[in-house]
Amino acid sequence: MAQNSAGLSSDYQFWMQKLSVWDQASTLETQQDTCLHLPQFQEFLRQMYEALKEMDSNTVTERFPTIGQLLAKTCWNPFILAYDESQKILIWCLCCLINKEPRNSGDSKLNSWTRGLLSHILSAFRFDMKEVGLFTQGLGYAPADYYPGLLKNMVLSLVSELRENHLNGFNTQRRMAPERVRSLSRVCVPLVTLPDFEPLVLALLTCHGHEPQEVLWPEFFGAVNEAFLLKKISLPTSAIVCLWLRHLPSLEKAMLHLFEKLISSERNFLRRIECFMKDSLLPEAACHPAIFRIVDEMFRYALLETDGAPEVLATIQVFTWCFLEALGKEKKQLKFALKTYFPYASPSLVMVLLQHPKDIPQGLWHQSLKHISEKLREIVEDQTDGSYGGPFECWFLFIHFGGWADIAAEQLLMSEAEPPEAVLWLLAFSYRPRDGSQQRAQTMVEVKAVHGRLMKLLRSPALSARDLQAAAGESQAAAPRPSACGQLIRHLLLNFLLWAPGGHAIAREVITLMAHTDEITHEIASFLDQTLYRWDRLCMEAPASRKLARELLAELRGQV
Amino acid sequence: MESLLQHLERFSEVLAVSRTPHVSTWDPATVRRALQWARYLRHVHRRFGRHARIRTALERRLQNQWRQEGGSGPAAAPGLTNFQALGRCDLLLSLRLLQNRALGEAACHSLLQQLFPGPGVPGADEDTLQGRLARLARRRSAVHMLRLCGSRESPVLQEDALMKTQAELLLARLREAGRAAAAGPGGLLSSLWERVPHDNFLKVVAAALLLPPSSPRPRGEELEPGTPSTAGEGRRELVRWLLGRSDIMAAFCRRLPAGVLASVAGRHPELSRGYLGLLTDWGRQLRYDLQQGVWVGAEPQGVPWEELYGRFESLCRAPPPLKDEVLTALESWKAQDGGFQVRGLSVWTDLLLALGSGT
Numbered sequence: 001m002a003q004n005s006a007g008l009s010s011d012y013q014f015w016m017q018k019l020s021v022w023d024q025a026s027t028l029e030t031q032q033d034t035c036l037h038l039p040q041f042q043e044f045l046r047q048m049y050e051a052l053k054e055m056d057s058n059t060v061t062e063r064f065p066t067i068g069q070l071l072a073k074t075c076w077n078p079f080i081l082a083y084d085e086s087q088k089i090l091i092w093c094l095c096c097l098i099n100k101e102p103r104n105s106g107d108s109k110l111n112s113w114t115r116g117l118l119s120h121i122l123s124a125f126r127f128d129m130k131e132v133g134l135f136t137q138g139l140g141y142a143p144a145d146y147y148p149g150l151l152k153n154m155v156l157s158l159v160s161e162l163r164e165n166h167l168n169g170f171n172t173q174r175r176m177a178p179e180r181v182r183s184l185s186r187v188c189v190p191l192v193t194l195p196d197f198e199p200l201v202l203a204l205l206t207c208h209g210h211e212p213q214e215v216l217w218p219e220f221f222g223a224v225n226e227a228f229l230l231k232k233i234s235l236p237t238s239a240i241v242c243l244w245l246r247h248l249p250s251l252e253k254a255m256l257h258l259f260e261k262l263i264s265s266e267r268n269f270l271r272r273i274e275c276f277m278k279d280s281l282l283p284e285a286a287c288h289p290a291i292f293r294i295v296d297e298m299f300r301y302a303l304l305e306t307d308g309a310p311e312v313l314a315t316i317q318v319f320t321w322c323f324l325e326a327l328g329k330e331k332k333q334l335k336f337a338l339k340t341y342f343p344y345a346s347p348s349l350v351m352v353l354l355q356h357p358k359d360i361p362q363g364l365w366h367q368s369l370k371h372i373s374e375k376l377r378e379i380v381e382d383q384t385d386g387s388y389g390g391p392f393e394c395w396f397l398f399i400h401f402g403g404w405a406d407i408a409a410e411q412l413l414m415s416e417a418e419p420p421e422a423v424l425w426l427l428a429f430s431y432r433p434r435d436g437s438q439q440r441a442q443t444m445v446e447v448k449a450v451h452g453r454l455m456k457l458l459r460s461p462a463l464s465a466r467d468l469q470a471a472a473g474e475s476q477a478a479a480p481r482p483s484a485c486g487q488l489i490r491h492l493l494l495n496f497l498l499w500a501p502g503g504h505a506i507a508r509e510v511i512t513l514m515a516h517t518d519e520i521t522h523e524i525a526s527f528l529d530q531t532l533y534r535w536d537r538l539c540m541e542a543p544a545s546r547k548l549a550r551e552l553l554a555e556l557r558g559q560v
Numbered sequence: 561m562e563s564l565l566q567h568l569e570r571f572s573e574v575l576a577v578s579r580t581p582h583v584s585t586w587d588p589a590t591v592r593r594a595l596q597w598a599r600y601l602r603h604v605h606r607r608f609g610r611h612a613r614i615r616t617a618l619e620r621r622l623q624n625q626w627r628q629e630g631g632s633g634p635a636a637a638p639g640l641t642n643f644q645a646l647g648r649c650d651l652l653l654s655l656r657l658l659q660n661r662a663l664g665e666a667a668c669h670s671l672l673q674q675l676f677p678g679p680g681v682p683g684a685d686e687d688t689l690q691g692r693l694a695r696l697a698r699r700r701s702a703v704h705m706l707r708l709c710g711s712r713e714s715p716v717l718q719e720d721a722l723m724k725t726q727a728e729l730l731l732a733r734l735r736e737a738g739r740a741a742a743a744g745p746g747g748l749l750s751s752l753w754e755r756v757p758h759d760n761f762l763k764v765v766a767a768a769l770l771l772p773p774s775s776p777r778p779r780g781e782e783l784e785p786g787t788p789s790t791a792g793e794g795r796r797e798l799v800r801w802l803l804g805r806s807d808i809m810a811a812f813c814r815r816l817p818a819g820v821l822a823s824v825a826g827r828h829p830e831l832s833r834g835y836l837g838l839l840t841d842w843g844r845q846l847r848y849d850l851q852q853g854v855w856v857g858a859e860p861q862g863v864p865w866e867e868l869y870g871r872f873e874s875l876c877r878a879p880p881p882l883k884d885e886v887l888t889a890l891e892s893w894k895a896q897d898g899g900f901q902v903r904g905l906s907v908w909t910d911l912l913l914a915l916g917s918g919t
Contacts, residue, residue, distance in 0.1 A: 026708075053678065078708075082701035088676075088694035095676050100669045111665060118672075119659045121697045125704045127722070131760035135726055138756040139733050140641045144651045146729055147699050153721040153728075154706050157714055183709045191702050 008051060011044055016066065019073040025080075034079045035189045035219050041080060045089040052096040060097055061110070067097065068113070075117050083190035087121060094118050151196045158184065159203040166207035178215045185220035192223045193232040202235060205242045214246060221247035229257045241285045251291060254280060255298045262315060270533040273318045283322035287330050289340040292323070300396060310526055313399055320400040321537070324354070345397045349375045353401045358538050366420070369408050372398075373422035376429060381437065395433035403534055405430040409488075412447075413495045416455045424448060431488040443485055450489055454496050463502035465509040468493060487523065490514060494527055498545045507548060508555070521556060528553040561614070564604065565621050571597045572625055572640055575653055581662040588670030591657070595674055598650035605646035619643045623736065642736055650689050651696070717763065717820055718770040726760075727768035731794035738793060745797035746804065753808060762812050765802070769795055769824050769831075799828050813838050814863070818874035825875065826882045836889055843868055843893075843911070848904045855907055872911055890915075 018037065022030045052060055052067075060067060074080055074090055081087045094114050102108040124143035127133070136146060165176040185204055191197045201224060204216060224243055227233040235243075244251040258280050265272060277283060286292040299319070302312050327335075342350050352371050360368055376398060380391045398404075408426050412419050424444040428435065432443060453471035457463060472489050497503035497510060515521040528549050535542060574594050577583065586594075608614040622640050640649060654675055657663055663671070676690055686695075714720040718727065737744030752761065773792065802809050813821060813835050825832035842863040846855040855865040875886045890908050897906035903913065 078701045078704045082698055082705060085694070087697040087701070088690070091676055091694070091697070092678055095672045098669055098672055100666065102665055108665070111668075112661070115658070115661075115668065122655060122658060122693060122700070125700050125707065127707070131757040132722055132726065135756050135760055135764060136729060138752050139729055141729055142652055142655070144648055144655060144696060145645065146725060147696065147703070149728060150721065150725045151699050151703055151706075153724045154703065157719060157721045157724075158706070160719070187705045187709045191698075191705070194698060194702060196699065196702065 008047055011047070012064065012070070015041060015044055016070055016073075019070065019077070022077055023073075025077050031079060031186055032217075032219070034077060035186065035223075038080065038083045038086070038190055042084060042086045042089065045074075045086060045093065049089055049092045049096070052093055055096070057097055057099040057107075057110075067093075068110070071097070072117060075121055079190050081121065082194075084193060091118060091121060148196070155196060155200045159199050162200075162203040162207045178211050181215050182217055185216040189217070189219055189223045192220075192227045198233065198235070201233070202239050205235070205239045205246075216246070218247060218249075221250050222253075225250035225253055229254060237281050237284050240281050241288055241291065244285055244291055245288065248294070251285075251294055252298065254282065255295060258282065259302065262311065270314060270318060270529050273315055274322065277315075277318050277322050283319060284326045286319075286323050287327050287336075289336050292341050293343075295319070303396070310523065313402060314526070314530065316400055317402045324356075342397065344393055346375065346379060349379065349394075349397070353398065353404070357403065357407060365407060366411055366423070369404065369411065369426060370420065370422040372404055373426040373429075377422075377425055380429065391433055395429065398430065402430075403537075406530065406534055409491050410495050410499075412451060413454065413492065413499055416458070419448060419451055427488060432485060443488075446485065447488065447492070450492060454492065454500075457496075458500055458502075460502075463500075463506055465506050465513055468496070468506065468510050469513060490520070490524070491527055494524065498531070498549055504544070504548050507552060511552065511556075515556075525553060525556040528556070561617065564614075565617070567597065568601065568618060568621060568640075569625070571601055571649065572622075575640065575649070575656070578653055578656040579660060583657065583660050583667070584662040584664055586663065586667045588667055591667050591671050592674065594653060594657075595650065595671075598653045601646050601649050605643065605649075615643050618646070619736075619739075641733075651692055654689065654693065718767040718772075720767070723763060723767040724771070726764040727771055730764055730768050731771070734794035734797050738797060745794070746801050749798070749801045750805070753805075758811065759815060762815055765798055765812065766816055766820050766824055769798060769828060770820075771795075795828075799830055803830060803834055809834055810838060818867075818871045821871065822874035822878045822882075826878045832882060832885065836886065839868065839871060840889075840893065843907045846907050848907075850904065853904070855910065868907075869911060869914055872915060876915055887912075 018033075018041075022034050025031050025034045052064075055063065064070075071090065071094055074086075081090070094117055097110065097114045099107045099111050102111055124133070124147070136143075161176055162181070165181070181204070184200070188197060188201055188204065192201055204220070205224070221243055224233065224235075225247070228235060228240060228243075244254070258276060261276050262273060265276075282291075282295055286295050299312070299316050303309070303316070306312050338350055338354070339347060349372075352368065352375060355368060357365060357368070376394055379394050405427065408423050408430070412423060412427070421444070424447055425440070427447060428440045428443040432440070435443065450472060454468075457467055457471055460467070472493055493510065493514070497507045511524060515524055532546065532549050532553070534540075535546060571594075574597065578594070604618075608618075619642055622642060622645075625640075640646060640652075645652070654671070657668075657671055658675075675693060680688075686692075713722075717723055733748060734745045737748045802812060816824075821835060825835050845858050845862050846865060846868070847858060848854075849856050857864055872886065872890070876883055878886075890912050894900075894906055894908040894912060897908060900906055900909050903910050
């Protein structure tokens with residue numbers, strides 16, 4: 001309490017000044033300034049209430065002699081009263097001022113004055129025409145009876161004006177002046193979360209009118225976006241798309257909100273990511289190429305900033321899946337050409353990547369992998385033609401469809417034959433995109449060797465964890481591997497454990513040996529989660545492997 | 561059942577008293593009790609909402625009460641007038657007490673404590689009295705802001721938000737009055753006429769007559785099972801009443817703008833006949849001033865030529881069959897007067913000539 005009061009006192013002075021400047025928020029500037037400060041002011045009111053409720057009414061006036069003024073000024077600012085819970089908190093504060101047992105006429109006067117303010121907040125708006133009040137009274141209705149209906153009609157009438165504005169572009173008589181539309185959007189800022197206002201918010205978002213520049217006040221978009229992210233308003237996807245198209249910062253904020261959610265939630269949980277992703281409406285909105293490009297840009301940035309963090313990779317994959325799903329469901333006749341979504345990529349590469357593995361018989365997957373690998377290699381190793389962006393762009397495109405890399409690793413262990421060069425290249429590229437051609441060749445050789453050794457172990461009657469370790473090339477004395485290659489080898493081992501008949505028995509032991517850091521434990525859990533997710537999506541039957549994977553994943557999660 | 565009705569009556573008394581200076585005698589315990597009763601009745605509303613028999617019985621008792629009170633004075637604002645109001649009775653009581661200056665300090669303090677207990681479980685506030693009062697305050701601000709910054713009076717009467725709301729309320733009341741007694745609606749309207757400003761009332765009546773047929777009930781009233789949309793009934797009552805009161809009909813036709821009346825006449829043929837009848841009377845009162853060359857009224861408060869012409873012009877802009885009806889009527893009056901083609905002899909001739917369709 002003591003530390004708070006110092007901060008509260010200085011805040012008090014600040015807000016007192018602000019309120020005096022704002023007065024009744026009747027000018028453009030005061031309205032704008034009020035709207036910018038609404039959330040902070042509400043927070044301040046809350047803190048005041050916390051302080052006031054501990055005191056009795058006499059202490060209140062001693063401690064905050066001008067509190068009456070502060071609260072009164074608040075009462076007269078309709079923007080503050082309209083916002084969220086401010087009116088409720090204000091009422092609580094006023095109740096703290098009421099003296100239960102007034103000692104003198106001064107106390108009584110204060111009580112009376114406070115009651116007046118409370119009454120004002122809750123009384124009906126006095127229309128300029130008294131006749132309305134007299135009529136409704138004559139009918140036997142109190143304002144509490146007809147207010148919802150009145151508000152609904154007012155909103156409806158504005159909505160139809162906006163719609164007409166949108167449709168009758170050239171009929172200047174019926175046009176709604178841009179200034180009026182703008183001031184409507186300002187009025188909406190504190191009221192975005194009031195359900196009665198939803199139709200008006202929707203109309204403002206979707207009815208563009210015919211002005212060349214943006215008419216709506218930017219804070220309006222911000223307020224709607226905030227409300228949407230916090231789930232305080234429900235709008236159709238088309239309205240959200242309009243919002244993001246008209247106001248870029250809102251889209252960026254929505255992305256950041258998603259990232260925050262993903263960071264703060266449990267790691268390694270692809271189903272959860274999918275849930276958040278669909279919830280955010282970003283995949284659906286991304287069916288509009290402009291939005292897709294911005295979202296993709298932010299993903300690219302995040303990837304670079306985190307140096308290829310696996311969580312970001314996973315998110316991009318999930319996003320792409322959801323996006324393609326949404327694109328498939330789009331009923332719009334005019335679909336955008338793929339080039340608009342991936343302008344820097346080779347069209348044939350995009351075509352081949354977009355093939356859903358589900359649509360290809362499993363037996364032919366190796367062909368698709370070969371195609372993909374060849375196309376990628378063409379672009380990456382071609383020094384002269386820089387039109388398709390170079391290795392990073394290629395890789396960035398490829399990891400959108402990262403499922404193929406996982407399939408490649410799996411497929412490798414399905415066949416005892418020597419792995420095709422194309423698949424080796426693809427794996428090496430996918431795990432270590434920055435390698436030069438020599439290093440890549442080396443990686444490919446190593447993977448081939450490991451594969452050979454693992455295939456030999458397949459035929460051995462009794463497998464031990466040591467055998468597997470040796471096959472992976474690890475020995476006690478060996479120097480630690482460069483990490484990504486190690487990751488690739490680990491994934492091969494894990495695939496082996498899941499698929500080889502002898503693998504199940506030694507799985508736990510092997511994993512214990514592998515997981516000598518937290519980092520690696522997380523990586524293994526991620527791998528298992530991703531594998532299970534992929535099997536679900538592709539409807540792959542593999543009951544024994546599934547069971548093992550699930551068990552292992554549960555155990556690992558329990559550890560972390 | 562009987563105890564329920566008694567409870568209702570007692571609470572209605574309490575509600576009536578809550579507006580009077582008599583509350584100065586209330587102590588905190590009385591306030592608490594009153595709010596408890598309100599809570600109980602609200603519970604009744606929730607519980608028996610679908611129970612037709614109980615609902616009807618309660619509603620009838622309330623209607624009776626209201627009619628008795630309603631006749632007693634212009635300022636009487638009855639509290640509970642229908643079953644729906646029971647859902648809001650705690651709100652109504654709270655607001656009345658809050659705004660009553662006569663309520664003592666201690667009682668007021670107790671009232672505030674009960675109405676605004678402070679933060680509780682977040683999100684669960686929506687349905688509590690505190691939450692609903694806060695929402696009312698928020699809506700009030702919303703109306704205020706829309707009024708200042710956005711809302712304008714609509715040129716189309718029945719689309720103007722204020723008019724539309726009043727019209728919907730009127731139709732709702734007429735519906736209830738009709739259910740309570742056959743002569744209900746007429747009596748209600750006549751008593752209203754005595755009590756409220758006439759101009760606004762007439763506009764509301766016009767708006768109610770012009771509301772689109774599928775106009776829903778005002779918000780706050782749930783869809784009642786088994787009752788078809790009876791806004792049409794309400795409108796019929798209005799027409800019946802207007803036709804039964806020639807003085808009010810005259811005021812209606814005189815005071816409202818030509819365009820509005822043309823729309824009303826188009827929608828309601830019985831009224832169009834009445835309207836035309838009045839126009840005939842007004843027309844016949846005009847005399848031709850040879851020197852000025854204009855038609856003038858015999859009395860100063862009579863309808864002048866320009867207005868008469870304006871009204872006929874509006875009617876002729878209406879779609880058929882109204883337009884044809886009007887023209888036919890004009891032709892027949894012209895014929896009755898002798899069928900002259902020359903100006904100055906029959907007001908109907910001149911009107912037809914002015915309207916551009918004289919033959």
